[in-house]
Amino acid sequence: MDPAGELTHFHQGELSTEDYVLEFIRLAPLTRMGEESQMAMFWRGLAEPLRSWMPWWEQDWNFFECYAALALQLCGSALVAGVTRSEITGAMAFVEEDFEAVHRCGVCCRDFSISLPEKIKALSGSCVIIKCRFEIKDEYDKNLTKSARGCWLKNGTSLEKNLVFNSSSPKNNDLKGEITGKLHEKNCTTIFYDVSSNHNGDYFFRIEGSGGLKYTYTGNSSTINVIESPPKPTVKLYEDEEEVLEGSSVSLRCSAESLCSSPPPTLTWSSTPRIPLSESSRQQELISDLNFTATHRHHRVTFTCTITYQLQDKNKTAQDNITLHVQYAPKISPSSSCVSGDVTVCFCEVDGNPSPELRWHMSGRPVTNFSNPFISEERLNSTGLRSSITLHQSLTHTFTLECVGNNTHGNASQLLQMPPPVDRLWEIEDLSTDD
Known part of the structure; x- marks a missing residue:
């Protein structure tokens, strides 16, 4: 495959960005392609997410070295690619340069830019923080000193009409606050106090330093939205x-x-x-x-x-x-008991989740519902059940009675104390009277 075809099909794949740039540098001079075509191929061959980070090739990029250097800079590399041209033929030749050569890219590798949140919520009566960092053209680095001042413009970029905050004259500002970041370190983080609905709007940052460093970042803004009640947790x-x-x-x-x-x-x-x-x-x-x-x-x-x-x-x-919602095994209420009269009635309450079933056992054997004994049930709630059993007096002398509750998580049981029959109670009372 000729060099042009090889370059056309060349992609970064699993190569590091450094290896991709160096291999591209090796192949590009061997082709007769124009610089724009090479740039398009360079961009197309980048792996994600780097390709999405890179701007599309434009005529403003004066040298391939600037475009390649930006790719290397975005991936954190110290390698920089340089470009030389033959004085005779005008053909490009690519060389690997030291990191110090980054300044050859000039302004095309570092321009005015700002990073700040697109939208910010603020609670009325409280404060609001705009986290902010900015970049300047490197030719103005010498003008960014500790005496630099930051300004905020609201709902527009006119210095005369939209200025609401100037760090150099805090007493005269429409908005009370301070720039907490260090401007000479390109940190423009700002806090405004006692916010109200008057703070609603779009905010643009402006940096002013010595010499010619005066720039308003019109491309990005933060929108402050003041709310009266805090967001729900x-x-x-x-x-x-x-x-x-x-x-x-x-x-x-x-x-x-x-x-x-x-x-x-x-x-x-x-x-x-x-x-x-x-x-x-x-x-x-x-x-x-x-x-x-x-x-x-x-x-x-x-x-x-x-x-x-x-x-x-x-x-x-x-x-x-x-x-x-808790699932648990049945639990029988300690209030479960029996009362005697002409018949003996025993009550049993059980609670569990899922709602348990309740059964009666007489002398260890399950009791079915027939005329004697008679069993009834009452649903107390989604987890509770109450059951009663009515016994003929003749049955209370020879049987033990037990209520048993069960569900998918286990079971519980309780023996009920059978009261003496009514005539036996009278005998006990007569004996106590005789004493």
């Missing part, structure tokens, strides 16, 4: 399960978007009905975990997480909650 079951089993470890996580505030916002837990809570928090990340071992008492308990912003005039809060 999010509460989730850590394992993201719908139900947990009694005895298992439970982790509830509350996370929240942290807006600028002094003091920082806090997260707190509460429950309905109220139970003792022990939480662990990472307030830097605005995350709070609630950890405990699940019991049947946690079933249908609602856990609420509240975020609180302490502002000068009042606190602002927002909440989210989750209701826990």
Whole structure:
């Protein structure tokens, strides 16, 4: 395959960016292709995500070395590719140069640019932070000193009409705040205080240094949106399960978007009905975990997480909650008992999730529902069941009675104390009277 065909089919693949550039440099001079065609092939052959990061080749790129150097710079390489031209033929020759040669690229490798968030939420009455870094043409590096000043323009880029903040005259600004970043280190991070709906809008940054360094970054802006109430936190079951089993470890996580505030916002837990809570928090990340071992008492308990912003005039809060569902084996109520009259009636209450079945055993054998004894059931709620059994007096002398509840997680049973028959009670009372 001729050099032109080889270059046409050449792609970075798994090659490092350095190896790709050097191999491209080797192949390109062997072809008769024009510089624009070579640039298009160079861009097309780059692997993702580098190809998406690279701008499309334009005439403003005066040298291939600048375009290749940008690719190397984006991938963190210290290698720089240079270009020389034959004075006789005008043909390009490519050479590998030392890192110090990066300045040969001039302004084409470093231009005015800025990095700042596209959209920012701010809570009314609190503060707002614009995280900001900028870049300048390297010819102005000498003009960026500690005396440089930063300006913010709102809803436009006219210095006369849209200026709302100038770091050199804070008392005269429409907006109260300060640039917390060091401008001479190209950090323009800014905080505005006591924000209100008047702060809503698009903000453009301007840098002013000595000499000719005066530039407004018109291509990028931050949009501030002031809200009256804080965003709701999010509460989730850590394992993201719908139900947990009694005895298992439970982790509830509350996370929240942290807006600028002094003091920082806090997260707190509460429950309905109220139970003792022990939480662990990472307030830097605005995350709070609630950890405990699940019991049947946690079933249908609602856990609420509240975020609180302490502002000068009042606190602002927002909440989210989750209701826990716990599965557990049956539990028989200690109130289960028997009462005697003309007949003996015994009651048994059982609770479990899923809702258990309840059976009666007489002397160890299951009892079916017929006229004597007579069994009835009543559903108390989604997990509770109450059953009663009516016994003829003659049966209470010779049988033991047991209620048994069971579901998919286990069973529980309780022997019921049979009361003496009514005539036996009269005998006992007569004996006590005789004494």
